[in-house]
Amino acid sequence: MVFSSLLFxxxxxxxxxxxxxxxxxxxxxxxxxxASLIFYAxxxxxxxxxxxxxxxxDYTHGIMVAYFKSQGNMRAAKIxxxxxxxxxxxxxxxxxxxxxxITNVNAIFGTDIALLNLALPIGxxxxxxxxxSYTIDVYRGDAEVQGNIISFGAYVALFPxxxxxxxxxxKTIAEQLDHRKExxxxxxxxxxxxxxxxxxxxxxxNNAGIIWDTVLTYDLDNLPVLTAWIGILAYSFQIYFDFSxxxxxxxxxxxxxGFKFLENFNYPYISKSITEFWRRWHIxxxxxxxxxxxxxxxxxxKGPVKHIRNICIVWLAxxxxxxxxxxxxxxxxxxxILLLIEKFxxxxxxxxxxxxxxxxxxxxFVVISWAIFAIVDMPTLxxxxxxxxxxxxxxxxxxxxxLLISNAILFIILIAASTPAPKMLADKLLTKxxxxxxxxxxxxxxxxxxxxxxxxxxxxxxxxxxxYFRF
Amino acid sequence: xxxxxxxxxxxxxxxxxxxxxxxxxxxxxxxxxxVASMVTPVxxxxxxxxxxxxxxxxxTLKALFDGTYTQDYEKFITDQFVARDSWxxxxxxxxxxxxxxxxxxxxxxxxxxxxxxxxxxxxxxIEKHTLNNDQLETNLGHIETFLKKYSDKFSVRVLIAPTAxxxxxxxxxxxxxxxxxDAMLDRVAELGSFVDCRDVLAEHKDEYIYYRADHHWTTLGxxxxxxxxxxxxxxxxxxxxEFNKCVxxxxxxxxxxxxxxxxxxxxxxxxLERDVSVTVxxxxxxxxxxxxxxxxxxxLSTSDKYSTFLxxxxxMVDITTSTKNGKTLLLIKDxxxxxxxxxxxxxxxxxxxxxxxxxGQSFPDSVSMLLKTNESIDDIVILYNAENFSEDRxxxxxxx
Numbered sequence: 001m002v003f004s005s006l007l008f009x010x011x012x013x014x015x016x017x018x019x020x021x022x023x024x025x026x027x028x029x030x031x032x033x034x035a036s037l038i039f040y041a042x043x044x045x046x047x048x049x050x051x052x053x054x055x056x057x058d059y060t061h062g063i064m065v066a067y068f069k070s071q072g073n074m075r076a077a078k079i080x081x082x083x084x085x086x087x088x089x090x091x092x093x094x095x096x097x098x099x100x101x102i103t104n105v106n107a108i109f110g111t112d113i114a115l116l117n118l119a120l121p122i123g124x125x126x127x128x129x130x131x132x133s134y135t136i137d138v139y140r141g142d143a144e145v146q147g148n149i150i151s152f153g154a155y156v157a158l159f160p161x162x163x164x165x166x167x168x169x170x171k172t173i174a175e176q177l178d179h180r181k182e183x184x185x186x187x188x189x190x191x192x193x194x195x196x197x198x199x200x201x202x203x204x205x206n207n208a209g210i211i212w213d214t215v216l217t218y219d220l221d222n223l224p225v226l227t228a229w230i231g232i233l234a235y236s237f238q239i240y241f242d243f244s245x246x247x248x249x250x251x252x253x254x255x256x257x258g259f260k261f262l263e264n265f266n267y268p269y270i271s272k273s274i275t276e277f278w279r280r281w282h283i284x285x286x287x288x289x290x291x292x293x294x295x296x297x298x299x300x301x302k303g304p305v306k307h308i309r310n311i312c313i314v315w316l317a318x319x320x321x322x323x324x325x326x327x328x329x330x331x332x333x334x335x336x337i338l339l340l341i342e343k344f345x346x347x348x349x350x351x352x353x354x355x356x357x358x359x360x361x362x363x364x365f366v367v368i369s370w371a372i373f374a375i376v377d378m379p380t381l382x383x384x385x386x387x388x389x390x391x392x393x394x395x396x397x398x399x400x401x402x403l404l405i406s407n408a409i410l411f412i413i414l415i416a417a418s419t420p421a422p423k424m425l426a427d428k429l430l431t432k433x434x435x436x437x438x439x440x441x442x443x444x445x446x447x448x449x450x451x452x453x454x455x456x457x458x459x460x461x462x463x464x465x466x467x468y469f470r471f
Numbered sequence: 472x473x474x475x476x477x478x479x480x481x482x483x484x485x486x487x488x489x490x491x492x493x494x495x496x497x498x499x500x501x502x503x504x505x506v507a508s509m510v511t512p513v514x515x516x517x518x519x520x521x522x523x524x525x526x527x528x529x530x531t532l533k534a535l536f537d538g539t540y541t542q543d544y545e546k547f548i549t550d551q552f553v554a555r556d557s558w559x560x561x562x563x564x565x566x567x568x569x570x571x572x573x574x575x576x577x578x579x580x581x582x583x584x585x586x587x588x589x590x591x592x593x594x595x596x597i598e599k600h601t602l603n604n605d606q607l608e609t610n611l612g613h614i615e616t617f618l619k620k621y622s623d624k625f626s627v628r629v630l631i632a633p634t635a636x637x638x639x640x641x642x643x644x645x646x647x648x649x650x651x652x653d654a655m656l657d658r659v660a661e662l663g664s665f666v667d668c669r670d671v672l673a674e675h676k677d678e679y680i681y682y683r684a685d686h687h688w689t690t691l692g693x694x695x696x697x698x699x700x701x702x703x704x705x706x707x708x709x710x711x712x713e714f715n716k717c718v719x720x721x722x723x724x725x726x727x728x729x730x731x732x733x734x735x736x737x738x739x740x741x742x743l744e745r746d747v748s749v750t751v752x753x754x755x756x757x758x759x760x761x762x763x764x765x766x767x768x769x770x771l772s773t774s775d776k777y778s779t780f781l782x783x784x785x786x787m788v789d790i791t792t793s794t795k796n797g798k799t800l801l802l803i804k805d806x807x808x809x810x811x812x813x814x815x816x817x818x819x820x821x822x823x824x825x826x827x828x829x830x831g832q833s834f835p836d837s838v839s840m841l842l843k844t845n846e847s848i849d850d851i852v853i854l855y856n857a858e859n860f861s862e863d864r865x866x867x868x869x870x871x
Contacts, residue, residue, distance in 0.1 A: 006552055007545045010505040017498070042541045188490035191497040210575045217601075402572075402646035409570040440489040444496040451500055453565055459558035462549040463520065463577070 001042040002163075003249045004201050006458055009451075012039065016159075020257060021182070029154040029177065032257070036157035040122070047121035050091065055156045057087050058131035059149055065138045066145035077139055084135040088128040095121055100324035123163035125321060129288055131156055134170040136292060143171040151177045160253035164246045166264035166284035169291075173259055180258035190255030195447045197248025200417070202454040205242035206461075208234045208414060211407055212374075218399070220380065223387035226396035230403050232388065236370045237414040240269065243282070262287075269366070269418040272358040273350050274338045277366055285321070289314050311343070312336055322373070327381060331372045338365055508553040517555070518774050519729050524550040559732040567733075572644035573599055574731050588727050591642040594736050595683050596727035597635045600858045602650040607658075607861040614853065615662050616870045621842065621851065622664065625801075630666040630700055630854045631659050632688065632807050635681040637857070638672045652857050659860075666703045668696040684735040685725020687777055688856075690743050693811040700811075704850055706818050714743035714814065719766065723776045740776050742766070744813040748793040755786040755829075755836065765790070765813050780809035786829035787836075790822040799847045803827060803838070803869060808854040821847070831868035838869050 001008050016035045023031055041048040061084040068077035099115045106113055134155075137143035146152040155177055161168050215223075215231030247264035254261045264284050271277040278286055297310045312333075319332015342350070350358040371388070375381040383391070404411075416422055433439040517524050528534065528543035535541070552558070566574065567590065574587035576599065588596045614629060621627055636643065637652040659665050672680060672688075672695055680692030688696075694711060701708035723740040742765075753759040759782070767782040781788055784806060799821040802808055808824070815822060823845070831837050842848060855863065 005545065005549075006508070007548050009501065010508050010552075011548065014498075014501050014505045043538070045536050045538055045541070184486035184490045184494050188487075188493035191493050214575075398646040399648045402644070402648055405645060406570070406572045413569075435487075435489065437489075440492040440496075443489070444493055447493070447497065448500060452561070455504070456558040456561040456565065459549065459552055459555060460562040462546075463555075463559050 001039050003246070003253075004198060004454070004458060006455070007042075009455070009458075017256070029148075030150050032159070033150055033153040033157055036154065036159040036162060039159040040157065040162055044122055047119075047124075050095070050121050050124065051127055051157065052153075054088060054091060054128055054131050055153050058084055058135050058156075059146070059152045061135045062138045062145050062152070063147065065135055069139070069141075081135055081139045085132055088132045092124055092128045094118075095124055097320075097324045126165050126167055127156055127162065129167050130170070133167075133288065133292060137169070137171050143174050146170070146174065146177070148178070158254070158259070160250040160257070160259075161261060164243070164250070165282075166247050166250060166261055167288050168261050168284070169288070172262055176259050182256075182258035186258060186260075187256045190252045190257075191447065192252070192443070193255060194249050194252030195450045197245040197250075197252055198454050199450040200241040200245030200248060202245075202457050203450075204414060204417060205238050205240075205245055206457065207410055208238040208241065211403065211410075212238055214403070220383040220387055221392070222394070223384070223392040224394040224396045224400050225388065225390050225392065226400040227403065228384065228387040228392065230400065230407075232367055232371050232374075232384075233411075234407075235374050236269075236367050237418065239370060239373070240265075240418060241414070267418065267420050269363065270359070270420070271362050271366075272355060273342055273347060273362055274335065274365060275342050275347060277362055278335070278339070285318070289318060293317060308340060311340055315339070323376075325376050326378065327372055327376050331369055334369055334372060504553065508548070508551070511551065511553045513551055517550075519556050519559075519732060521729075521775070556732055560734075563731040563733045572647065576601075585730075588730050589636075589644055589647050591639070591644065593642060593683075595635065595639060595642045595681070596731070596733075596735065597639065597643060598686050598727060598858065600634070600636060600650050602655070603862045606864065607655060610860060610863065610866040611658060611662065613866045613870050614659070617853075618662060618664055620870070625842075625848060625851045626704060627664050627851045628666050628700060628703055628853070629659060629662065629664050630668065630696065630852060631656060631860050632696055632854070632856045633669050633672060634686070634688075634856050634858050637669070638676055639681055641676075655857060655861060666696075666700050668699050671695045671699050679739075682723070682725050682727075682738040684728035684738055685723065685777060686727055686856075686858075687725070687807060687810070689738075690741050690810040693807070694743055694814065697811050697814045700852065701818065709745065709814070709817060711743075714745055717742050717744060719768075719779055720771050720776050724774065725777065729774070740779065742780070742810065742813050745817050747816045749816055750791045751781070752789045753782070753785050753787065754789055759785070765816070777806065777809070780806075781812060781824070784826050784828065785824075786826055788822075788824040790816065790824070792816040792820055792822070794818065794820050796820055797847075798849050799823070799845070801825070801841070801845075801848050801851045802854060803851065804854040805856060805859045805863070807856045807859075808852075811854070819850075823848070827865040827868045828863070831865070831871055834871075837871045839871060 001012060003009075012035075016031075019031055019035075020028055037048060037052070040051060061080050064080045065077045068074070068080060095118055098118065102113050102115055105111060134143065134146075134152075138145050146155070155168075155170060155173065158168070211234035212231050215227055215234070218227065244265035251261045251263070262284060264282060266280040266283065268277050268281040271280055294310055294314045297313060298306050299310060300307045315332045315336030316329065317332070318335070319329045322328045322331065350361070353361075368385070368388075371384055372381060375384055386392075430439055430443060433442065513526065514524055515526065516522075525543060525546040527547050528540055530540060534543070563574065571590075573589045576587045577585040579585055584601065586599045586601065588598055591597045618627055618629075633652055633656065636649045640649065643649065653669075656665075656667070656669060660667060672692060675691075675695055678691060679689055680695065681688050694714075698708040718739060718741045720740045721737060723738040724735065725738060728735045744765075748763065749765060750761060750763060751765060752761040765781060766779050768779060770776055770778040770783070775783070777783075790812070794817055796819070798819045800815065800819040800823070802812070802815075802822060802824045804824055804826065805828075812822060812824070823841075825831070825838070825841070834840065853869070860866070
């Protein structure tokens with residue numbers, strides 16, 4: 001199930017919220033666990049067993065780690081941690097990377113191993129990382145063991161963050177799992193966050209996506225420079241508003257239910273270096289790799305050679321985490337190299353340059369990275385990147401101008417919405433209105449408008465006048 | 472319980488009032504739409520979309536585990552959502568407000584692209600067609616074969632009608648990209664026997680020759696093409712004044728308006744006819760009776776008013792007229808021809824219409840069979856609009 005669907009908004013959500021607040025506190029985790037399994041199983045009736053399996057594995061491994069630690073048997077505890085990692089990574093590796101591996105083996109050795117053609121279980125990259133980090137945290141003493149299978153199950157399956165993150169580390173909500181307090185203030189702030197996210201996804205991301213999809217239908221061999229840039233800029237906005245919108249909805253829904261998830265995006269497109277960009281983009285993933293890969297490898301404390309090695313490993317892993325394809329590996333390596341360059345000299349230079357220069361530098365490389373990210377097929381990627389720099393043979397045609405004019409207002413909104421300005425303005429306005437009733441009127445009217453418009457766009461997406469109606 | 476209610480009130484009092492209001496507004500909004508969508512009666516058919524709507528799926532364990540039940544259930548909720556059509560309107564107006572000058576193409580379940588529309592000047596909606604070059608080449612090939620086979624036995628004419636995106640190009644939004652219809656019609660012209668209506672329509676482009684909200688030309692547009700066709704066939708066309716204009720409906724809202732469900736100025740559906748009596752039979756439409764009219768007025772009360780002409784798309788229509796000149800016309804056509812037929816009845820004693828989308832699927836009703844058994848046929852006209860011609864997958868049947 002996805003948040004931006006009528007089924008979620010007008011069936012699942014009201015039912016779950018109603019049951020949740022009717023039930024006494026002690027049953028709420030159980031409800032969340034069951035409701036989340038239904039949420040997942042709705043789209044993946046079979047693969048839900050994988051998630052339950054991963055949950056059980058780390059539930060038991062967590063308890064074993066805690067037991068061995070209490071016995072002072074650190075060696076055994078370590079083996080249990082390793083076992084959890086092996087199981088989770090095998091699960092992820094098997095379902096996500098088998099076919100990629102087979103394809104490459106076949107290509108290199110000329111073998112003819114049949115592909116498995118497994119459908120990727122939704123959210124597997126997220127939940128395996130979460131369950132794994134739990135066992136590690138218990139081992140490290142960063143988290144208490146969770147002995148209650150219902151609470152632990154609710155943590156792993158928790159529907160707001162289940163299928164697209166943020167990657168919620170157990171230690172950040174361990175306390176809230178059993179002792180959270182739901183209240184109006186949190187619920188209202190959750191509503192505000194959820195609405196923001198829904199609007200970002202349905203109104204901004206999807207519309208930017210239409211521009212990108214349109215550009216992709218054009219003849220890439222003769223794509224004018226301007227069209228290529230309009231296309232990739234549209235995609236850059238699409239991926240940001242899609243992903244951060246989803247995170248906003250997750251955080252908002254969590255908040256309604258009394259959870260406080262950490263932030264996942266912080267206006268990445270206002271960054272003035274790639275280093276800063278990655279501190280603002282998909283924060284929960286960056287944090288995860290930092291805490292569970294980069295630092296355990298020694299981080300930057302073991303000399304420049306190991307430092308470089310660690311950065312390379314982290315970014316190779318980040319790349320491949322995003323998808324089982326060469327373009328994602330290139331994408332990860334691309335960022336790894338940029339970050340290394342920045343770390344060793346460019347960052348100092350960027351600080352001295354005018355802000356606008358470092359901002360343009362950052363956006364330029366980020367936008368190029370999105371082309372690599374978006375286009376899986378290598379020859380197509382080559383053509384597209386070429387077209388961005390003139391290989392299409394022209395700068396612009398009427399098509400480019402049409403795209404620009406027809407989407408001018410949308411682009412202005414997209415640009416404005418990726419800066420903190422709208423939020424600052426809204427906060428300022430609401431502060432000015434103070435606690436007067438007009439404050440609530442303005443705010444709620446805005447939410448109502450967003451909800452109605454999103455509903456209109458969602459309904460429209462399914463609106464298919466029958467083709468043969470034409471004749 | 473009392474304890475609980477008391478506690479609820481204390482929390483209410485302690486909470487920020489505005490936050491309570493936000494919480495309640497959200498819950499009421501979601502709940503209202505949920506309840507409304509649940510009590511809306513299930514509909515089987517959408518007038519606007521011209522398709523059957525998904526019904527409540529039957530629950531079986533098998534369907535649950537292979538994922539079809541949940542999928543169908545979601546489709547059901549979406550198809551049956553409360554005030555479904557009005558949401559489309561809201562979306563369209565939002566897009567207009569955002570300065571968008573077109574609606575995006577859609578893809579249906581079979582993967583067919585359903586083109587969107589341009590919001591043109593003067594209230595015109597113009598279809599956003601994308602050229603399917605392979606299909607066009609194939610179709611041109613079939614026309615060539617057909618002409619080679621029959622040109623010496625019959626007077627064959629190919630009338631591929633330009634659509635609004637060519638003729639009314641000055642009504643398109645600024646810089647709007649449209650497919651190169653001119654180049655395509657030049658290709659058709661190369662085959663010979665082509666009736667080129669581009670100039671005559673362009674000359675009259677400021678008249679009401681295309682519907683504002685439908686993909687067809689108006690009967691006036693068809694009239695200008697009729698004059699070209701007649702001239703090409705060596706027939707003296709009647710002047711416009713010699714026809715009686717008869718308005719069928721002044722509340723015609725066409726297919727293009729349905730795509731965006733937007734309020735447009737109503738179109739006028741009319742016909743141009745002379746005093747000719749007709750007998751109309753539908754040989755391949757089981758159960759359809761022979762009539763004495765070219766118009767099926769039952770369609771005037773539906774949204775599909777254009778189907779009033781010749782009862783929409785029938786595989787075959789056989790018309791006998793009171794024009795006793797012994798001439799027979801075979802019209803291989805799409806619906807662009809339907810509003811021209813009343814004018815043609817003044818020139819032929821018999822007009823046979825076949826629609827290749829449903830005619831010619833089997834040998835007994837093949838085109839060659841038809842031509843063999845109806846020796847009285849004098850003229851053959853192939854009449855399609857350019858967009859339809861370039862993408863129709865059934866043109867091959869004319870060579871069978």
